[in-house]
Amino acid sequence: MVQTKFILQEKDMPQVWYNIQPDLPVPLPPVLHPGTGKPVTPADMEAIFPMNLIMQEFSPERHIPIPEELLELYKIWRPTPLYRAHRLEKALQTPAKIFYKLEDVSPAGSHKPNTALAQAYYNKQAGIKRISTETGAGQWGSSLAMACKFFDIECKVYMVKVSYNMKPYRRIMMETWGASVVPSPSPDTRIGREILERDPECPGSLGIAISEAVEDAVTHPGTKYALGSVLNHVLLHQTIIGQEAKKQMAMADCYPDIVIGCVGGGSNFGGIAIPFVEDKLNGTHKDTRILAVEPASCPSLTKGLDAYDFGDEAGMTPMMKMFTLGHQFMPPPVHAGGLRYHGMSPLLSHLSRLKLIEATAVQQIETFEAGMQFAQTEGFISAPETNHAIRATIDEALKCRETGEAKTILFCHSGHGHVDMASYDLYLRGKLSNYEYPAELVKEAQKGLPKVNV
Amino acid sequence: MVQTKFILQEKDMPQVWYNIQPDLPVPLPPVLHPGTGKPVTPADMEAIFPMNLIMQEFSPERHIPIPEELLELYKIWRPTPLYRAHRLEKALQTPAKIFYKLEDVSPAGSHKPNTALAQAYYNKQAGIKRISTETGAGQWGSSLAMACKFFDIECKVYMVKVSYNMKPYRRIMMETWGASVVPSPSPDTRIGREILERDPECPGSLGIAISEAVEDAVTHPGTKYALGSVLNHVLLHQTIIGQEAKKQMAMADCYPDIVIGCVGGGSNFGGIAIPFVEDKLNGTHKDTRILAVEPASCPSLTKGLDAYDFGDEAGMTPMMKMFTLGHQFMPPPVHAGGLRYHGMSPLLSHLSRLKLIEATAVQQIETFEAGMQFAQTEGFISAPETNHAIRATIDEALKCRETGEAKTILFCHSGHGHVDMASYDLYLRGKLSNYEYPAELVKEAQKGLPKVNV
Structure with a gap:
């Protein structure tokens, strides 16, 4: 055969994430503050992310241990x-x-729960009770919905409207895992309302949904924002x-x-x-x-x-x-x-x-x-x-x-x-x-x- | 942990199916011919099933080896x-x-491919070019569609109409694997046409869909019928x-x-x-x-x-x-x-x-x-x-x-x-x-x- x-x-599962940053021949360009144009500090990012994830974003450590409780959950699949x-x-x-x-x-x-669970874990450690996020096709939103349910965190998802309408099953999955889902642009944020006023038929985009989710986190106490891709800590979690x-x-x-x-x-x-x-x-x-x-x-x-x-x-x-x-x-x-x-x-x-x-x-x-x-x-x-x-x-x-x-x-x-x-x-x-x-x-x-x- | x-x-996968028939303290009651009321013989069943599967239906062997080619396909999952x-x-x-x-x-x-692949394999061995079947929710139909594609056998599925309408994704899955799918009752069989004449809105049932698929097999040369449950050989394949x-x-x-x-x-x-x-x-x-x-x-x-x-x-x-x-x-x-x-x-x-x-x-x-x-x-x-x-x-x-x-x-x-x-x-x-x-x-x-x- x-x-x-x-x-x-399960015992062969990697016990650390691999952080490539210390191995880069040229360091990453700095991330800049949207208001000042100066390099952001960890403190600048605290409005939307918990500090433990921010530290991962900038970590100089080559190997970051995967917490035991998270390894237990990774073993689901x-x-x-x-x-x-x-x-x-x-x-x-x-x-x-x-x-x-x-x-x-x-x-x-999909692969999305690798970071969804990690982000829910670190938010829980930081005492966060509610997470806002965006989703396009719904792979990320459904993964975060499941992760939040496991850690008993409330989850609000802004789903790009065209996907919300075309992929109802993903929306129902998120609701099955206990999340609250709205089509984006939505009337739930200032940005969403402005866009809807200009164009009530706007099909939405990931960019708009991110704006709404970030605004949601900034304007709701006890809420942080979570992103399913793009950032260093997200890719870090995926290195498994x-x-x-x-x-x-x-x-x-x-x-x-x-x-x-x-x-x-x-x-x-x-x-x-x-x-x-x-x-x-x-x-x-x-x-x-x-x-x-x-x-x-x-x-x-x-x-x-x-x-x-x-x-x-x-x-x-x-x-x-x-x-x-x-x-x-x-x-x-x-x-x-x-x-x-x-x-x-x-x-x-x-x-x-x-x-x-x-x-x-x-x-x-x-x-x-x-x-x-x-x-x-x-x-x-x-x-x-x-x-x-x-x-x-x-x-x-x-x-x-x-x-x-x-x-x-x-x-x-x-x-x-x-x-x-x-x-x-x-x-x-x-x-x-x-x-x-x-x-x-x-x-x-x-x-x-x-x-x-x- | x-x-x-x-x-x-993969090497630990069972190499045989377990047939409980020889271990039964009381043998199974005979299956009776629908026309004569007499116990059916293997030859009676040949109109709808290939002989190799019929022999499994009545086999006195406790262990039936799983063919090598089938084990290879089982390893997909x-x-x-x-x-x-x-x-x-x-x-x-x-x-x-x-x-x-x-x-x-x-x-x-689902578990359905365990027998879908086995049935497609034995039909292929018997030189069959086309298989007809029924499906309810679509788990069986989609499994057989995939199995037929692997063995290059044409597949026609009669899908209970209420499911056909409620579960379009299952229908599309079958089509993705190359099957032809019609809602049952359908105009493609005499029985289907009769039922549609009496009740054009008939939502269908597994019983009706089986009738149509069996009629299809009996009336199309080179076609046999496949059933996803109920029969001994189906349960045999599932014993894995x-x-x-x-x-x-x-x-x-x-x-x-x-x-x-x-x-x-x-x-x-x-x-x-x-x-x-x-x-x-x-x-x-x-x-x-x-x-x-x-x-x-x-x-x-x-x-x-x-x-x-x-x-x-x-x-x-x-x-x-x-x-x-x-x-x-x-x-x-x-x-x-x-x-x-x-x-x-x-x-x-x-x-x-x-x-x-x-x-x-x-x-x-x-x-x-x-x-x-x-x-x-x-x-x-x-x-x-x-x-x-x-x-x-x-x-x-x-x-x-x-x-x-x-x-x-x-x-x-x-x-x-x-x-x-x-x-x-x-x-x-x-x-x-x-x-x-x-x-x-x-x-x-x-x-x-x-x-x-x-």
Whole structure:
């Protein structure tokens, strides 16, 4: 029998998160205060985050221990399995070896609970009673809803309106785990009310929803804000994915030539990639290609400006140096709602700047074609976001068929598509569209980039 | 660290299915031909099933080897994890130890692929090019669709119309795996057309859908029929669940005092229970309670007649001795579509007759309450069918709280509820109903039981 899954036991689970910051050859550019334009201090961020998470955001420690109570909760679904894609390889007639890390097996169906539970834990430690957040497709919101329920914290989710209407199942999941969910823009915040006044039909965006959730945290006592991607501490929590994957690749007696993940804000990609970037930096595996895959219609890494920008639409968050399409850019309504973000994690932007990672952009219909081929060979139905990683994986494997190279490819299967079947329905009926890169809209949005003086 | 999951490696997967027939103290009553009323022969069944599966249906062998090619495919998700429900136990303040076998992790989201793949495999071996089947909630149809795709067999699914309309995501899943799906009753069969003529608004039932699928198989060359529950060979394939669970309970240094599963036709319950019935029969664990849980509105085991009846609405199938509400009984529209069946597996009916298993019936709202408590403690959102097993498990654990007994309870977590969120929405909005046992309708339906002379 050939082995399909590489399975770790609970006792083999990593006990620390890997913080790449001390290993960076050039430190991260400072984060700037939205009011003063000066580098933010931890104290500046206390209005929206608890201090223990802020300290992780700036930590100089290479390894940060995962608290015991959190490890207990990770065991609900971790370690996750690593798969060898035997049947996909055969269908592609490729000499490449394809592996994927299946993060779908969490109760929320994606990698997001890795950080949702961690953030709920640290908020609980800090005495926080209520957390506000935004969500696009709902992967993050549902993960945080579950995490808050486990730690007995109230949870309020601002869900991008177009997703709220298109993905009712995600909304119901959040409510099943006890969260309160409103479509964003909502009448519950000043910013939401202003936008609704200007445009009652506004479909919303992640940028707007972040503005609302941040305002909510700032204006409600005992409430902090939580973000499911972009920030250093979020990617830190996700490094458990790549650390497990390294152990499992060793069980398979392999090391990846290419590591692939889809990127919106960057959390699942960072999670699988950063422990492999560590090996590039320490010289044990210098030549590994690390490939981020984004939607052609929202291509921050491949087409964005490397500039300071806000994380949200209203310009309430600190300014971060990152690849950005402009915080006022409204991405086209692709079904991969989790990838509809104007910016890119500053840490991943930095790795891109240092040429430690590369990026590619793919079109929507092609991602669903890849997802269909994956479902019909490997069985699993994938989230539209994940289909981006599958598309790039198949493309790399097909290149190997041409060149005859037996490369080893590892990708992060970030989530299942069980609640995204309406998107598959459109694909199956030939009603899915591609979206050209909206160059003019981006140019317009980038006019709104903040002026900074560093 | 306490252990949450008990994980087997692929090499630990059972290599045989356990056939209980040779161990039964009293043999199963014969199955009767619908036309002649005489015991059916294997040849009689060849119109709808391939001979290799028919031979399994009647096999006297205790252990039937699982073919190598099938083991390879089982490895897509098997062995499945066994969980200790630490957080649920704590919430219930019970001294009971609760374990569950998580069958959700298959790509189709339930235990059904255990037999779907096996049936597709044997049909392929027999040269069959096309399979017809019925599905209620869609768990079975989607599993067979996936299995047929893996074996390059065409798949036609008759989906009970009320589910077709209420659960579009399941329909889209089947189509994603390449199946053709129609709402039943459909204009594609003579029986469907007749029913539609009498009642164009007929919501359908499993019994009707089975009639259509059987007619389809009989009238299309190269086509056989596949059934996802009820029959001996189906329960045989599912015994891999209980065999794995026994190994995993041993890893946890435990043996269950009570084994629980929900029952419609009986496949997940049979799968987990039968290997434990083996231990009752061979005397190693005589006192294990084995508890089947059914909906109060469709209670074949607890209120049905022990009689010969047809498996389908139109009376096309052989007649089986089973607990039945009458093949013309139309169960109320509970959300656990997979449990809306008039009869009960003849094998499980026989085990009930021999007092080797017991049964209980529960109300719909109470099952969703149980599912909510499970989601909020263990994390996983369960199928409405599975919520029946959770309800009974919680009730047994609460009895332990009263008596102080530290019983060990094992239940089969047969599937996830990701595509059943509309039902949770109704529950959360207080719009879910209970259904009284429809005694008059059952009495009426049972007038239609066939007369037999054995």
